[in-house]
Amino acid sequence: MRIGFIGAGNMAGAIVRGGIASGRLRAEDILLVSGPDPSAQALAADTGARVAGSSADLVADSDVVVLAVKPQVVPTVLAEIHGAVAQWNPLVISVAAGLSTFRLESLLPAGTRVVRTMPNIAAMVGQAMTALAPGASATREDLATASTLMGSVGATTELDESLFSTFTAISGSSPAFVLTFIEALARAGVLGGIPKAQAVEIVTQVVAGSAAILQAEAAADGTHRTPADLIDTICSPAGTTVAGVMAMERAGFSDAIVRGAEAAATRDRELGA
Numbered sequence: 404m405r406i407g408f409i410g411a412g413n414m415a416g417a418i419v420r421g422g423i424a425s426g427r428l429r430a431e432d433i434l435l436v437s438g439p440d441p442s443a444q445a446l447a448a449d450t451g452a453r454v455a456g457s458s459a460d461l462v463a464d465s466d467v468v469v470l471a472v473k474p475q476v477v478p479t480v481l482a483e484i485h486g487a488v489a490q491w492n493p494l495v496i497s498v499a500a501g502l503s504t505f506r507l508e509s510l511l512p513a514g515t516r517v518v519r520t521m522p523n524i525a526a527m528v529g530q531a532m533t534a535l536a537p538g539a540s541a542t543r544e545d546l547a548t549a550s551t552l553m554g555s556v557g558a559t560t561e562l563d564e565s566l567f568s569t570f571t572a573i574s575g576s577s578p579a580f581v582l583t584f585i586e587a588l589a590r591a592g593v594l595g596g597i598p599k600a601q602a603v604e605i606v607t608q609v610v611a612g613s614a615a616i617l618q619a620e621a622a623a624d625g626t627h628r629t630p631a632d633l634i635d636t637i638c639s640p641a642g643t644t645v646a647g648v649m650a651m652e653r654a655g656f657s658d659a660i661v662r663g664a665e666a667a668a669t670r671d672r673e674l675g676a
Protein backbone atom coordinates (compact mmCIF):
# COMPACT_ATOMS: atom_id res chain seq x y z
CA MET A 404 0.00 0.00 0.00
CA ARG A 405 1.39 3.41 -1.04
CA ILE A 406 0.88 6.11 1.60
CA GLY A 407 1.23 9.82 0.82
CA PHE A 408 1.60 12.39 3.59
CA ILE A 409 0.61 15.98 2.81
CA GLY A 410 2.55 17.82 5.51
CA ALA A 411 5.82 16.51 6.88
CA GLY A 412 6.04 18.20 10.26
CA ASN A 413 5.80 16.94 13.83
CA MET A 414 2.85 14.57 13.41
CA ALA A 415 3.68 13.14 9.98
CA GLY A 416 7.29 12.80 11.11
CA ALA A 417 6.22 10.89 14.22
CA ILE A 418 4.04 8.47 12.21
CA VAL A 419 6.64 7.95 9.46
CA ARG A 420 9.57 7.50 11.87
CA GLY A 421 7.56 5.39 14.35
CA GLY A 422 6.05 3.20 11.62
CA ILE A 423 9.40 2.55 9.93
CA ALA A 424 11.12 1.88 13.28
CA SER A 425 8.39 -0.65 14.17
CA GLY A 426 9.01 -2.44 10.85
CA ARG A 427 5.33 -2.03 9.92
CA LEU A 428 5.78 0.77 7.36
CA ARG A 429 8.26 0.56 4.48
CA ALA A 430 10.11 3.74 3.53
CA GLU A 431 9.76 2.90 -0.18
CA ASP A 432 5.93 2.98 0.17
CA ILE A 433 5.90 6.49 1.65
CA LEU A 434 5.58 9.74 -0.32
CA LEU A 435 5.85 13.20 1.22
CA VAL A 436 5.08 16.82 0.34
CA SER A 437 5.30 19.92 2.51
CA GLY A 438 4.50 22.86 0.24
CA PRO A 439 7.32 25.41 -0.05
CA ASP A 440 8.79 24.32 3.31
CA PRO A 441 11.77 21.88 3.14
CA SER A 442 10.43 19.60 5.91
CA ALA A 443 9.48 16.84 3.41
CA GLN A 444 13.05 16.80 2.02
CA ALA A 445 14.48 16.63 5.55
CA LEU A 446 12.13 13.80 6.60
CA ALA A 447 12.84 11.92 3.37
CA ALA A 448 16.60 12.25 3.84
CA ASP A 449 16.22 10.96 7.38
CA THR A 450 13.96 7.97 6.64
CA GLY A 451 14.39 6.92 3.00
CA ALA A 452 10.85 8.01 2.06
CA ARG A 453 10.38 9.82 -1.27
CA VAL A 454 9.28 13.41 -1.98
CA ALA A 455 6.52 14.06 -4.54
CA GLY A 456 6.67 17.00 -6.94
CA SER A 457 3.32 18.39 -5.77
CA SER A 458 0.32 17.43 -3.66
CA ALA A 459 -1.57 16.46 -6.84
CA ASP A 460 1.36 14.25 -7.96
CA LEU A 461 1.36 12.64 -4.51
CA VAL A 462 -2.37 11.81 -4.81
CA ALA A 463 -1.80 10.23 -8.24
CA ASP A 464 0.83 7.94 -6.69
CA SER A 465 -0.88 7.01 -3.39
CA ASP A 466 -3.56 4.51 -2.30
CA VAL A 467 -3.95 6.41 0.97
CA VAL A 468 -3.49 10.18 1.44
CA VAL A 469 -2.85 11.42 4.98
CA LEU A 470 -3.73 15.08 5.61
CA ALA A 471 -1.04 16.15 8.12
CA VAL A 472 -1.11 19.94 7.75
CA LYS A 473 -2.49 22.42 10.28
CA PRO A 474 -6.32 22.57 10.27
CA GLN A 475 -6.21 26.14 8.92
CA VAL A 476 -4.22 24.91 5.87
CA VAL A 477 -6.50 21.92 5.08
CA PRO A 478 -8.99 23.86 2.87
CA THR A 479 -6.12 25.17 0.69
CA VAL A 480 -4.63 21.69 0.35
CA LEU A 481 -7.99 20.11 -0.48
CA ALA A 482 -8.57 22.74 -3.20
CA GLU A 483 -5.13 21.85 -4.63
CA ILE A 484 -5.85 18.10 -4.75
CA HIS A 485 -9.59 18.18 -5.63
CA GLY A 486 -9.05 17.23 -9.29
CA ALA A 487 -6.50 14.51 -8.51
CA VAL A 488 -8.78 12.99 -5.85
CA ALA A 489 -11.66 12.93 -8.36
CA GLN A 490 -9.38 11.14 -10.83
CA TRP A 491 -7.58 8.66 -8.50
CA ASN A 492 -10.11 8.18 -5.68
CA PRO A 493 -7.67 7.50 -2.81
CA LEU A 494 -8.71 6.89 0.79
CA VAL A 495 -8.23 10.24 2.61
CA ILE A 496 -7.17 10.05 6.27
CA SER A 497 -7.12 13.26 8.30
CA VAL A 498 -5.15 13.77 11.50
CA ALA A 499 -6.22 17.43 11.74
CA ALA A 500 -7.77 18.74 14.93
CA GLY A 501 -11.30 20.09 14.77
CA LEU A 502 -12.26 19.24 11.19
CA SER A 503 -15.25 16.89 10.96
CA THR A 504 -15.66 14.24 8.28
CA PHE A 505 -18.69 16.27 7.10
CA ARG A 506 -16.50 19.36 6.64
CA LEU A 507 -13.71 17.40 4.93
CA GLU A 508 -16.20 15.69 2.60
CA SER A 509 -17.72 19.07 1.69
CA LEU A 510 -14.25 20.18 0.47
CA LEU A 511 -13.62 16.97 -1.55
CA PRO A 512 -15.29 15.38 -4.59
CA ALA A 513 -18.66 13.79 -3.77
CA GLY A 514 -18.27 10.22 -2.52
CA THR A 515 -14.64 10.58 -1.36
CA ARG A 516 -13.80 7.99 1.29
CA VAL A 517 -12.64 9.87 4.41
CA VAL A 518 -11.53 8.61 7.82
CA ARG A 519 -10.96 11.14 10.59
CA THR A 520 -8.29 10.23 13.12
CA MET A 521 -6.67 11.87 16.13
CA PRO A 522 -3.26 10.38 16.97
CA ASN A 523 -0.72 11.80 19.40
CA ILE A 524 2.98 12.56 19.36
CA ALA A 525 3.88 9.26 21.07
CA ALA A 526 3.60 7.77 17.56
CA MET A 527 7.30 8.59 17.28
CA VAL A 528 8.05 5.75 19.73
CA GLY A 529 5.21 3.43 18.67
CA GLN A 530 3.12 4.36 21.73
CA ALA A 531 0.42 6.59 20.22
CA MET A 532 -3.26 6.44 21.14
CA THR A 533 -5.37 7.09 18.05
CA ALA A 534 -9.14 7.46 17.70
CA LEU A 535 -10.81 6.79 14.34
CA ALA A 536 -14.21 7.72 12.89
CA PRO A 537 -15.41 6.93 9.34
CA GLY A 538 -16.97 9.49 7.00
CA ALA A 539 -20.22 8.89 5.12
CA SER A 540 -18.59 7.05 2.17
CA ALA A 541 -15.86 5.14 4.03
CA THR A 542 -16.30 1.36 4.10
CA ARG A 543 -15.43 -1.05 6.93
CA GLU A 544 -12.37 -1.94 4.85
CA ASP A 545 -11.33 1.75 4.73
CA LEU A 546 -11.67 1.98 8.50
CA ALA A 547 -9.58 -1.20 8.83
CA THR A 548 -6.93 0.30 6.52
CA ALA A 549 -6.76 3.46 8.63
CA SER A 550 -6.67 1.39 11.81
CA THR A 551 -3.79 -0.71 10.45
CA LEU A 552 -1.83 2.43 9.49
CA MET A 553 -2.33 4.07 12.88
CA GLY A 554 -1.90 0.70 14.60
CA SER A 555 1.64 0.63 13.23
CA VAL A 556 2.50 3.41 15.71
CA GLY A 557 0.43 2.48 18.77
CA ALA A 558 -3.04 1.61 20.05
CA THR A 559 -6.25 2.51 18.20
CA THR A 560 -9.89 2.87 19.15
CA GLU A 561 -13.02 3.53 17.10
CA LEU A 562 -14.89 6.50 18.58
CA ASP A 563 -18.15 8.25 17.83
CA GLU A 564 -17.21 11.45 16.05
CA SER A 565 -19.23 13.57 18.50
CA LEU A 566 -16.59 12.67 21.13
CA PHE A 567 -13.56 13.76 19.09
CA SER A 568 -13.08 17.16 20.74
CA THR A 569 -12.98 15.53 24.16
CA PHE A 570 -10.67 12.80 22.86
CA THR A 571 -8.35 15.42 21.35
CA ALA A 572 -8.10 17.05 24.79
CA ILE A 573 -7.41 13.88 26.80
CA SER A 574 -5.23 12.12 24.21
CA GLY A 575 -4.09 14.26 21.25
CA SER A 576 -3.06 17.25 23.36
CA SER A 577 -2.50 15.54 26.68
CA PRO A 578 1.11 14.38 26.17
CA ALA A 579 1.86 18.11 26.65
CA PHE A 580 -0.14 18.05 29.91
CA VAL A 581 1.74 14.96 31.15
CA LEU A 582 5.09 16.50 30.16
CA THR A 583 4.09 19.68 32.02
CA PHE A 584 3.53 17.52 35.12
CA ILE A 585 6.90 15.79 34.63
CA GLU A 586 8.66 19.13 34.24
CA ALA A 587 7.03 20.49 37.42
CA LEU A 588 7.79 17.39 39.53
CA ALA A 589 11.38 17.33 38.28
CA ARG A 590 11.70 20.99 39.24
CA ALA A 591 10.53 20.05 42.74
CA GLY A 592 13.40 17.56 42.76
CA VAL A 593 15.81 20.32 41.78
CA LEU A 594 14.38 22.48 44.56
CA GLY A 595 15.27 19.66 46.96
CA GLY A 596 18.81 19.44 45.59
CA ILE A 597 18.67 16.72 42.90
CA PRO A 598 20.39 17.67 39.60
CA LYS A 599 17.84 18.40 36.82
CA ALA A 600 18.80 15.59 34.44
CA GLN A 601 18.67 13.04 37.25
CA ALA A 602 15.33 14.45 38.49
CA VAL A 603 13.81 14.13 34.98
CA GLU A 604 15.10 10.54 34.73
CA ILE A 605 13.56 9.70 38.12
CA VAL A 606 10.17 11.26 37.37
CA THR A 607 10.03 9.69 33.89
CA GLN A 608 10.47 6.25 35.45
CA VAL A 609 7.75 7.06 38.03
CA VAL A 610 5.26 8.06 35.31
CA ALA A 611 6.10 4.98 33.19
CA GLY A 612 5.78 2.76 36.28
CA SER A 613 2.45 4.27 37.29
CA ALA A 614 1.06 3.76 33.77
CA ALA A 615 2.41 0.19 33.78
CA ILE A 616 0.46 -0.58 37.00
CA LEU A 617 -2.79 0.58 35.36
CA GLN A 618 -2.03 -1.42 32.20
CA ALA A 619 -1.39 -4.53 34.30
CA GLU A 620 -4.67 -3.94 36.16
CA ALA A 621 -6.54 -3.58 32.87
CA ALA A 622 -4.96 -6.79 31.56
CA ALA A 623 -5.66 -8.80 34.75
CA ASP A 624 -8.89 -10.72 35.15
CA GLY A 625 -11.18 -9.65 37.96
CA THR A 626 -9.94 -6.86 40.21
CA HIS A 627 -9.29 -4.02 37.75
CA ARG A 628 -8.55 -1.36 40.37
CA THR A 629 -9.08 2.27 39.37
CA PRO A 630 -6.50 5.08 39.72
CA ALA A 631 -8.38 6.21 42.85
CA ASP A 632 -8.09 2.68 44.37
CA LEU A 633 -4.36 2.67 43.65
CA ILE A 634 -3.86 6.14 45.17
CA ASP A 635 -5.29 4.68 48.39
CA THR A 636 -2.65 1.92 48.36
CA ILE A 637 0.12 4.58 48.33
CA CYS A 638 -1.40 6.92 50.94
CA SER A 639 -0.32 5.61 54.38
CA PRO A 640 -2.49 7.03 57.17
CA ALA A 641 -0.86 10.25 58.38
CA GLY A 642 1.92 9.56 55.89
CA THR A 643 3.83 11.60 53.32
CA THR A 644 1.67 10.86 50.28
CA VAL A 645 -1.70 11.91 51.67
CA ALA A 646 -0.04 15.13 52.90
CA GLY A 647 1.17 15.76 49.36
CA VAL A 648 -2.10 14.79 47.64
CA MET A 649 -4.15 17.02 49.95
CA ALA A 650 -1.80 19.98 49.44
CA MET A 651 -2.02 19.50 45.66
CA GLU A 652 -5.83 19.37 45.75
CA ARG A 653 -5.96 22.50 47.97
CA ALA A 654 -3.94 24.18 45.21
CA GLY A 655 -6.53 23.01 42.64
CA PHE A 656 -4.57 20.22 40.91
CA SER A 657 -7.48 18.08 39.59
CA ASP A 658 -9.54 21.17 38.80
CA ALA A 659 -6.63 22.67 36.82
CA ILE A 660 -6.34 19.49 34.74
CA VAL A 661 -10.07 19.33 33.98
CA ARG A 662 -10.06 23.02 33.07
CA GLY A 663 -7.06 22.45 30.79
CA ALA A 664 -8.82 19.58 29.01
CA GLU A 665 -12.02 21.61 28.68
CA ALA A 666 -10.07 24.51 27.13
CA ALA A 667 -8.41 22.13 24.65
CA ALA A 668 -11.78 20.61 23.68
CA THR A 669 -13.30 24.08 23.26
CA ARG A 670 -10.41 25.09 20.99
CA ASP A 671 -10.90 21.90 18.94
CA ARG A 672 -14.56 22.87 18.40
CA GLU A 673 -13.50 26.41 17.43
CA LEU A 674 -11.03 25.06 14.86
CA GLY A 675 -13.85 23.06 13.28
CA ALA A 676 -16.34 25.94 13.23
Ligand SMILES: NC(=O)C1=CN([C@@H]2O[C@H](COP(=O)(O)OP(=O)(O)OC[C@H]3O[C@@H](n4cnc5c(N)ncnc54)[C@H](O)[C@@H]3O)[C@@H](O)[C@H]2O)C=CC1
Pocket residue numbers: 409410411412413414415436437438439440441442443458470471472473474476479480498499500521522523524575576
Ligand atom coordinates in the same frame (compact mmCIF):
# COMPACT_ATOMS: atom_id res chain seq x y z
N1 LIG B 1 1.69 17.80 16.86
C1 LIG B 1 0.86 16.95 17.49
O1 LIG B 1 1.16 16.46 18.61
C2 LIG B 1 -0.43 16.55 16.86
C3 LIG B 1 -0.88 17.16 15.71
N2 LIG B 1 -2.07 16.75 15.14
C4 LIG B 1 -2.53 17.38 13.90
O2 LIG B 1 -1.55 17.15 12.92
C5 LIG B 1 -1.59 18.21 11.96
C6 LIG B 1 -0.16 18.69 11.70
O3 LIG B 1 0.34 19.20 12.92
P1 LIG B 1 1.92 19.26 13.16
O4 LIG B 1 2.59 18.13 12.48
O5 LIG B 1 2.10 19.46 14.61
O6 LIG B 1 2.27 20.63 12.40
P2 LIG B 1 3.66 21.06 11.77
O7 LIG B 1 3.62 22.55 11.64
O8 LIG B 1 4.80 20.43 12.52
O9 LIG B 1 3.63 20.42 10.30
C7 LIG B 1 2.81 20.93 9.28
C8 LIG B 1 3.40 20.51 7.94
O10 LIG B 1 2.53 20.99 6.91
C9 LIG B 1 3.36 21.51 5.86
N3 LIG B 1 2.57 22.42 5.04
C10 LIG B 1 2.20 23.70 5.30
N4 LIG B 1 1.49 24.19 4.24
C11 LIG B 1 1.42 23.20 3.32
C12 LIG B 1 0.83 23.08 2.04
N5 LIG B 1 0.14 24.09 1.48
N6 LIG B 1 0.97 21.91 1.37
C13 LIG B 1 1.64 20.87 1.92
N7 LIG B 1 2.23 20.92 3.13
C14 LIG B 1 2.11 22.06 3.82
C15 LIG B 1 4.51 22.16 6.61
O11 LIG B 1 5.60 22.40 5.75
C16 LIG B 1 4.79 21.07 7.65
O12 LIG B 1 5.59 20.04 7.08
C17 LIG B 1 -2.50 19.29 12.51
O13 LIG B 1 -3.71 19.31 11.80
C18 LIG B 1 -2.71 18.89 13.98
O14 LIG B 1 -4.00 19.23 14.42
C19 LIG B 1 -2.82 15.73 15.65
C20 LIG B 1 -2.40 15.11 16.78
C21 LIG B 1 -1.21 15.48 17.51
Ligand SMILES: O=C(O)[C@@H]1CCC=N1
Pocket residue numbers: 500571575576
Ligand atom coordinates in the same frame (compact mmCIF):
# COMPACT_ATOMS: atom_id res chain seq x y z
O1 LIG C 1 -2.33 21.50 19.47
C1 LIG C 1 -2.96 21.06 18.50
O2 LIG C 1 -3.85 21.75 17.97
C2 LIG C 1 -2.67 19.67 17.98
C3 LIG C 1 -3.86 18.77 18.06
C4 LIG C 1 -3.54 17.77 19.13
C5 LIG C 1 -2.16 18.03 19.45
N1 LIG C 1 -1.68 19.04 18.79
